[in-house]
Each structure stands twice: as C-alpha cells, then as structure tokens.
Amino acid sequence: EAGVTQSPTHLIKTRGQQATLRCSPISGHTSVYWYQQALGLGLQFLLWYDEGEERNRGNFPPRFSGRQFPNYSSELNVNALELEDSALYLCASGQGLNYGYTFGSGTRLTVV
C-alpha cells in the first residue's frame, strides 16, 4: 500500500512569488493535514481538509491556503512568499479518533 506522497521534494522560490505543494493521502483516507516545520522548531498545524472541505485552520495568515480534490489529494498554496516561509512542509493523512497520522516525506521550501 502506498503511503502519503508529496511533491515536489524541494522547491526554491523568490520572495513575493507563489508556491504550490501537493499531497496524496493513503488510499481510503479522506482527511489530509498540513504542517509547517521551520528549522529548529516544532511542527505547527496549518490546515485540515476532509471530504473536500476545510475543517480547521492553524494560526497562519490568509496567504496560506489550500484545497482538497474529489480524489482526496490536496494542494497547499502559499502566496506572496516571505523569507520566513522557508521550512519543511509536511502532509499527513489519518482516519479515526484513536489513530495517529502517517506523514509524507515533506516538501522543503526555500525562499530566497
């Protein structure tokens, strides 16, 4: 069974540009979660999508947005990139209250 897949692995953008990150959950999972991990910091919750709807949002500005497609894959868009957006962006999928999530290997975004 394929795990959570993310693309691209690495992304380099210039300040002010837009970045689009993609994620495919484990087959059968309808929920996708996005997290940001800046260097040396903990994982910060960004967004939760389930059944195509945004269910919860972390404490991030509106220029962080996303969507979930009918096949449950998801996109994270970051507009007007700032240097501080440089981080590892992790996507996870999971089902059920008592289950943890499985993470993809992440997209490392560098803003220069």
Add this chain to the structure above:
Amino acid sequence: RKEVEQDPGPFNVPEGATVAFNCTYSNSASQSFFWYRQDCRKEPKLLMSVYSSGNEDGRFTAQLNRASQYISLLIRDSKLSDSATYLCVVKNTGKLIFGQGTTLQVKP
C-alpha cells in the same frame, strides 16, 4: 503557555541505559495521545499510542495520567539507533498538536 510541553534535552545516555521522557498537556479535553519519533530532517513517524492503562511495545513503555495531564515514555536497553527526537503528541478537535520534542543521543 504551550499546549504540549516537553523538556527539549538533549539527553545523552550510554548504550544499554534506561531513559524516560515526560510531557504535559494543557487541554483536559484532549482525546488521544501518541509518541512520534523524528530523525534529523525527516518526517515524524508514529512510535506508539498512549493509553491510561499503559502500553508496551518491546523496549518502549508509554503511560498516560489524565488526572495530571501527563504523558511518559520509557526506553529500556537503549540502542545507538534510538538516537532521535521524540515528540509528544495530543489529538484535539481532530488535529494533532505536537510538543517541541526531546532529543536523545545514545553513545557507545
């Protein structure tokens, strides 16, 4: 105050040692609890779920005290391969909330 608090360490221990990590969480309505392991520059991986009755997986034992809002992880007979960051995680309103992590370095 952070929702999940951990001692960042680092904990430096010799091979074969027993080491314990603790964390506290602030939201008494938190629903489920986990320990994750994260290797340098990699994604976190689920180590084990944590239950009030305590649970064991080989050399690893986890315990939850809901009254004190306290979670623990015990690693016995430490191996070099146990060197990593251990993340205490609680699930609340459908999302996982991560502690900052505790770094373990096992030395020969």
